[in-house]
Structure formats: C-alpha cells, structure tokens
Amino acid sequence: MTETDTRDIRWIFVLLAAYFVLQIGVRLATSHSLDLDEAEQAFRSQWLAAGYGPQPPFYNWLQYTVFQFAGVSLAALSLVKNLLLFISYLLYGLTARLLLRDKALVAISTLGLLTIPQMAFEMQRDLTHTVAVFFSASIFFYGFIRSLKQPSLASYLIAGIGIGFGLLAKYNFAILPAAALIAALADARWRARIFDWRLVLTAVVALIIVLPHLFWLKDNLDFATARTLEKMTASGDASYLMQVTMGVSSLALAIISFAGLTVAVFAIVFGKSLRPALTAGSEWTRLIERMLLVFLIGILFLIVFGGAAGIKDRWLVPMLFILPLYFCLKIEAAGVTTGRAFRRFMVAVAIIMIGVPAALYGSVAAARFTGHYERLNRPYATMLENLRKQAEPMAILAGDSLLAGNLRQDIPGVPVLSVDYPGFHPDLAGRRPLLLVWLIPPKGGSEALPPAMAQWLQANLGASAPEGLVIDVPYFYGRGDDRYRFGYAWIDQPG
Structure with missing residues (x-):
C-alpha cells in the first residue's frame, strides 16, 4: 500500500x-424472473402486517416501504x-x-x-x-x-x-x-x-x-x-x-x-x-x-x-x-x-x-448450452403477457408463493393470492374474471387443476373446479425449442 x-x-x-x-x-x-426469497417479498408486499410467518418481518417492512415509493x-x-x-x-x-x-x-x-x-x-x-x-x-x-x-x-x-x-x-x-x-x-x-x-x-x-x-x-x-x-x-x-x-x-x-x-x-x-x-x-x-x-x-x-x-x-x-x-x-x-x-x-x-x-x-445463461434450467429461466412474464391477451384478470390465484410473487411483479394493481399462504384474503366480490395459474413440473407433471387449488376454490368461493388448460412458453436462455409449461383456468366469478 x-x-x-x-x-x-x-x-x-x-x-x-x-x-x-x-x-x-x-x-x-x-433475468426478469424472481427466485424464492425475491418472490416472497413481491408477494407479501401487498399488505403490511406485524408478522408474516416463519421469518420475522424486518425485511418485509423495509421492502414494502421501498415498493410504496418505487413500485414493485x-x-x-x-x-x-x-x-x-x-x-x-x-x-x-x-x-x-x-x-x-x-x-x-x-x-x-x-x-x-x-x-x-x-x-x-x-x-x-x-x-x-x-x-x-x-x-x-x-x-x-x-x-x-x-x-x-x-x-x-x-x-x-x-x-x-x-x-x-x-x-x-x-x-x-x-x-x-x-x-x-x-x-x-x-x-x-x-x-x-x-x-x-x-x-x-x-x-x-x-x-x-x-x-x-x-x-x-x-x-x-x-x-x-x-x-x-x-x-x-x-x-x-x-x-x-x-x-x-x-x-x-x-x-x-x-x-x-x-x-x-x-x-x-x-x-x-x-x-x-x-x-x-x-x-x-x-x-x-x-x-x-x-x-x-x-x-x-x-x-x-x-x-x-x-x-x-x-x-x-x-x-x-x-x-x-x-x-x-x-x-x-x-x-x-x-x-x-x-x-x-x-x-x-x-x-x-x-x-x-x-x-x-x-x-x-x-x-x-448457460442453460442455452446445457439444457439445465434454474428458477430464473422460467418465463413467468411472457406467460402472463400471453394470458392477458385472452382477458384482463381482476384477481389471480397462484399455486404457490414463488409463482404469486412473479405474477405480482408484472401486474401490481391486481390482487394476487397463493394457495400455500392463507394470510392474505382480500375481498374478491365483483373481481372477475379470476385467473388461476399453477406450475406443471417439467417431467411428467399433471396438467389438471391441483387438488389444493380446487379445495381453496370450494372453501373460499364456493366454486367448483374449472377445466384446466395449458400454456407453454420458451425458457429464458432456452436451448432449442425447450419450453416451460403452466396450467391455467379462468373463472368468470358472478358479482
């Protein structure tokens, strides 16, 4: 020195x-996609609470405050x-x-x-x-x-x-x-x-x-x-x-x-x-x-x-x-x-x-050569963009918090709920259509509406399970024609 x-x-x-x-x-x-902890912050920033679950709320409070000024x-x-x-x-x-x-x-x-x-x-x-x-x-x-x-x-x-x-x-x-x-x-x-x-x-x-x-x-x-x-x-x-x-x-x-x-x-x-x-x-x-x-x-x-x-x-x-x-x-x-x-x-x-x-x-980025995909390779934003061409959702129910946080990032004005987190329950009356989205595992995953999601619909909305559809979207940094599959369904909820 x-x-x-x-x-x-x-x-x-x-x-x-x-x-x-x-x-x-x-x-x-x-990547524009969020990983687990990032998605958790985006998802839970929809509400302010004294506690959110297994982790104390300091980071949630801080991120919530920044989102209020800078947007999600x-x-x-x-x-x-x-x-x-x-x-x-x-x-x-x-x-x-x-x-x-x-x-x-x-x-x-x-x-x-x-x-x-x-x-x-x-x-x-x-x-x-x-x-x-x-x-x-x-x-x-x-x-x-x-x-x-x-x-x-x-x-x-x-x-x-x-x-x-x-x-x-x-x-x-x-x-x-x-x-x-x-x-x-x-x-x-x-x-x-x-x-x-x-x-x-x-x-x-x-x-x-x-x-x-x-x-x-x-x-x-x-x-x-x-x-x-x-x-x-x-x-x-x-x-x-x-x-x-x-x-x-x-x-x-x-x-x-x-x-x-x-x-x-x-x-x-x-x-x-x-x-x-x-x-x-x-x-x-x-x-x-x-x-x-x-x-x-x-x-x-x-x-x-x-x-x-x-x-x-x-x-x-x-x-x-x-x-x-x-x-x-x-x-x-x-x-x-x-x-x-x-x-x-x-x-x-x-x-x-x-x-x-x-x-x-x-x-x-190496996924385009190896075919090994991380969570950040998943094309959440592209999937949501394509679904919004079918209809503009007024609320979204996601299969898990990872998916919910990623969706929340790209449609911050719409309530996004997650089946695996019961602590957020906004009033969905009059919010139609309701979009249901879930992940389909790449190898042999079922395309049907997940049972937990069907149970949530029955318990919270009194709605029967709709027919599940599939949308597949190219990975970020995808190799060849590799695509990631999402399940989705629409519920035109009565007012």
Whole structure:
C-alpha cells in the first residue's frame, strides 16, 4: 500500500460501492424472473402486517416501504439488498478501524467478507432475511465495540438499534448479543461497560423496535416457529444418539462450509507468517473467542436438548461473520508485516469480485448450452403477457408463493393470492374474471387443476373446479425449442 492508502481507507468503500452497483446491474441483466426469497417479498408486499410467518418481518417492512415509493420491480428488490450489504460492509470496516492500527489489515478484514461463500455468493443469489441478519449484526457489533472502546449515548443507542433490527430479522440473531454480553462480563475490564446505566437505553430501544412484532408473536407462536423447528429437527425415526450425532455433524460441516474458504485464502495470502498469529492474541481476540465459544455452546445445547438435527451454514451468519476481523486482529497481535500479503489478498479479491457476478449470470445463461434450467429461466412474464391477451384478470390465484410473487411483479394493481399462504384474503366480490395459474413440473407433471387449488376454490368461493388448460412458453436462455409449461383456468366469478 502507498503511504496515502495507509492513512485513508475510504477507497475500500468506493470499491465496494462500485461492486454492489455492478451486482445490481448483473441481476437486472440476468433475468426478469424472481427466485424464492425475491418472490416472497413481491408477494407479501401487498399488505403490511406485524408478522408474516416463519421469518420475522424486518425485511418485509423495509421492502414494502421501498415498493410504496418505487413500485414493485426487480430493480427495487435488488437495490434494497445491495444497499443493505453495502451499509453492512461499511459498518464492518468502521468497526475494524476502531480495533486495528494497520490500515492494510482494516482493508483485508473488510474485504475478507467476500471470502465467505454464504455472504459473497448466496446472499446475492437469493437470500433476504439472512441479509437483514448480517445488516443488523454489523450495526450491533459496531455499537458494541464502540461501547467498550469509546462509550457514549450514541454507541449504546446503536447497539440497541442493532438488537432490535436483528430480532426482527431472524430469531436466531438473539445469540449474538447474548454471546457479547457474556463475553464482556467474563472480563473485569469490560464489566463497567455492561453495568453502565446507558445499557438501559440499549434495552429500551431494542424493545420499542420489536414490540409490534412481539404482540403478534404472542398469538402466533406456533405459526412463526413450526416450520423452522421442523427443518432443524428433521431426523426422521432416528434414535436420540443418532439425532445428536447428526446435529453435531451438520454443525461441523456448516462451520467448514462457512469458514473453509476464508481460512484457505488467509493461509495462502500470509503463508508461513500466519503461523505466529495462531498463538498471538490481544484483549480483542480473547473477547471474540469467548463470544465464539458461547455461540458454539448455545448451538450444542440446541442439538443436545432441543432436538436439532440439521444446522444450516447460513444460520451461522450472526456470529461467524466476525471471522475475517478476528484473523486480522490475531495477525496484528503477532506483528506480521502486511505489505506483500496485502497485494496477494487484493488479487484474490479481484478474482472474487469478477468471479461471483460472472457465476451468478452464467448459472442462468448457460442453460442455452446445457439444457439445465434454474428458477430464473422460467418465463413467468411472457406467460402472463400471453394470458392477458385472452382477458384482463381482476384477481389471480397462484399455486404457490414463488409463482404469486412473479405474477405480482408484472401486474401490481391486481390482487394476487397463493394457495400455500392463507394470510392474505382480500375481498374478491365483483373481481372477475379470476385467473388461476399453477406450475406443471417439467417431467411428467399433471396438467389438471391441483387438488389444493380446487379445495381453496370450494372453501373460499364456493366454486367448483374449472377445466384446466395449458400454456407453454420458451425458457429464458432456452436451448432449442425447450419450453416451460403452466396450467391455467379462468373463472368468470358472478358479482
């Protein structure tokens, strides 16, 4: 690094801003269709609620607000995600600047987030609530470190905002502030910061933020937690010992999946000079180690006593996002020189910044050569455009939320309902014709109206099942004459 670079880290944020603008451009160029989480946001933006289901509502509220001003579009979806990611990286960099003297290590720790596949690739591919967790964790961790190092009303307020947003992002976020509290209490130097009266401000701010959702959660606890618990405890008829073994194994694999590439990159970049860092430490590395230990113990308790059999790597975001900063703190504590390592690291960053957008685009566009189609290859917009030539629907019933969200994007003024989500039930009286649409699996799927859709019609409209029709439309980036098939039907509902 030049002398100017060592004094000024703003270039990091300029680079990241350009990168996330590039990601927005790539997403818009890849496909007009929406993936699962994107479709969920488009579908659920039709109404504002204190809760929507298994995931807390922070991201839904944010996306709903943006849609009110910008309209329902892929551009608005991509903008929200990448703006949250940019702010998260910015806060992470500011936290690193508080703790690290070497500006090269500040850059490495901040850009080191790109070496975590779940954050560099998966968050761009189709995650929303996990992005909100990362955003909230970055706010909280910045406020927490400031409260320890430079305590002020503002630092405790920031920590409270981070906790409030985090609990509204995903329930498992709670383990991060809990681990931070326990880790700080274990060190006599930090206890005064925990027993500071300003911590009351942190708690009050967090409570105010989550209060509307807490009232909803009180009456909808089973609805909010059943799906997550089902995923975690899906061990079939396995014995208790087998369930624990499955849980511990899945945790180990999740940690390797999450941290493996980061460890490899740091090992390659720093080489033999990384070895002294393995035994070096500081008050900050010890604080983070205690946090990581509490986090690990918490998950093990969940496995041993809660029946968790399958731990997903993305569930580790609320804690393991700290890893690049932790490694850099260890490296600085060991007194490792960073000049050559920084140059090597920037080569790795350049490869990632080029490779990730290329892979995201290529995984969809390559279908024209491979015949392997992703959800983003499905031609929802073309299908709806063709059906609207037959008649202009006044309401739409979709077979699932993925389809509902995609339809909502292209006909935002019309209510779009989904069979798999009963929480949205607008008045359909006088809304005719009603369009029914469902997906037909490519290999041997039935063309008939799905039974769940027929049951919905009978229960909600007292209508009998209409005859199903089929429309097939060319894939986006399709190979040859490959087409995707949709089932549809019209109901000219009486007024």
